Amino acid sequence: MNFKLIRTSLITFVLCFHLLPQFIFAEDNTEDKEDVQKMALYKKTEAITHIPWYYLAAIDQFEKNTQKETASEQLISIKIPDEKWYGIGNSIHNNSIVWISLFSGFGQDGDGDNLADPTNDEDILYSMAHFIEKFGNTKKDVKIALWNYYQRDLNVQTIMNIAKVFHKFDTITLEANDFPIPLQHNYSYKNTWGDARGFGGRRIHEGTDIFANYGVPVKSTTYGVVELKGWNRYGGWRIGIRDIYNRYHYYAHMNGYQEGIEVGDIVEPGDVVGSVGSTGYGPPGTSGKFPPHLHYGMYKDDGYSEWSFDPYPYLRKWENQARNR
Known part of the structure; x- marks a missing residue:
C-alpha cells in the first residue's frame, strides 16, 4: 500500500474541504462588500455635510436605475452633466476647483486633492451633498433641492421613497422578493x-x-x-x-x-x-x-x-x- 500517496491525498482533501467554503462565501459576498464600501462613503459624506446618508444612497440608487452609463466605474452611479459640473463657459473642462469655481460649476473636491473629478466617487458624492446642503438638511429641504436638480415630481417622489426604505431597514442590501400569492393556495x-x-x-x-x-x-x-x-x-x-x-x-x-x-x-x-x-x-x-x-x-x-x-x-x-x- 502506498502510504505516502494516501497521506498526500488526505492532506489535499482536508485543505480543499477547509478552503472551499471560503471561496464560496467570498464569491457570494462580492456584492455585499461593495455595498459596505458604498455605505462607508455615504456616511463619510454625511459626517462632512450633515446630509443624511439615506438620501445620498437613494439618489445614487435612482441614478443607477436610470443611467445608461455611469460616471464612475467603481462605486457611485450619479452622473452629473459636464456643462453643469464644469460650469457654462469652462469649455476646456479644467477640473481645478479654482477654475470650476470661476465658472460657477457644480463640481467639488471630495478627497482633498484640489481637483473636482466627475469620475471620482468621493468628488461626485460630495458635490451632490454640497448642492443639497445649500438648501438645508431637513426632509423638506432635500425635496426642494431634488426638485431644483431634477425638475420632475416623480423623480423626487421616487428618491424620497427609496430613502424611506433605506432608512427603515438601515441598509442598501435589499434584494429579496416574494410571489404575490401564498403557494399553499390553489x-x-x-x-x-x-x-x-x-x-x-x-x-x-x-x-x-x-x-x-x-x-x-x-x-x-x-x-x-x-x-x-x-x-x-x-x-x-x-x-x-x-x-x-x-x-x-x-x-x-x-x-x-x-x-x-x-x-x-x-x-x-x-x-x-x-x-x-x-x-x-x-x-x-x-x-x-x-x-x-x-x-x-x-x-x-x-x-x-x-x-x-x-x-x-x-x-x-x-x-x-x-x-x-
Whole structure:
C-alpha cells in the first residue's frame, strides 16, 4: 500500500474541504462588500455635510436605475452633466476647483486633492451633498433641492421613497422578493401580457392574471412604498407600490385591502396588502364581471417616462425561489 500517496491525498482533501467554503462565501459576498464600501462613503459624506446618508444612497440608487452609463466605474452611479459640473463657459473642462469655481460649476473636491473629478466617487458624492446642503438638511429641504436638480415630481417622489426604505431597514442590501400569492393556495397563471382588451376601448393587457379564489391573500413582492390606493374603473380596488429599482408594481381587481395599509407605508416582500377579488370594469363597487383573480403589472421609469413591461418572467422566478426556500 502506498502510504505516502494516501497521506498526500488526505492532506489535499482536508485543505480543499477547509478552503472551499471560503471561496464560496467570498464569491457570494462580492456584492455585499461593495455595498459596505458604498455605505462607508455615504456616511463619510454625511459626517462632512450633515446630509443624511439615506438620501445620498437613494439618489445614487435612482441614478443607477436610470443611467445608461455611469460616471464612475467603481462605486457611485450619479452622473452629473459636464456643462453643469464644469460650469457654462469652462469649455476646456479644467477640473481645478479654482477654475470650476470661476465658472460657477457644480463640481467639488471630495478627497482633498484640489481637483473636482466627475469620475471620482468621493468628488461626485460630495458635490451632490454640497448642492443639497445649500438648501438645508431637513426632509423638506432635500425635496426642494431634488426638485431644483431634477425638475420632475416623480423623480423626487421616487428618491424620497427609496430613502424611506433605506432608512427603515438601515441598509442598501435589499434584494429579496416574494410571489404575490401564498403557494399553499390553489392558483394558476400564464403569460397574458400584451393580450387584447376590450373594456374601455382597444388596449393591451399590461400585466399577468393570477387566478385564485376570493379572499386569498395578496402579498407584496418587493421592498417599497405604497404610492397609490383606491378605486380604478379598469382595475377595481387596486394598490400601487414603487420599489427601490424605479419599478411600479400594480395589484388590481382586489376584494379589499389589508387593514391599516395606507399610502406612504413601507412594505417588504411577503407583507399582505389585500386579497383576491373580481372588482372593476365599472363604477366603485362593481364586482363579478369576471372570475376572481389578481392582475399583477410592472412598470419601469427611466427618469423621463414610464412604460409597462412583461412581469411573467419575474413571477416565475419568484415562484421558484419561494418553492425552494
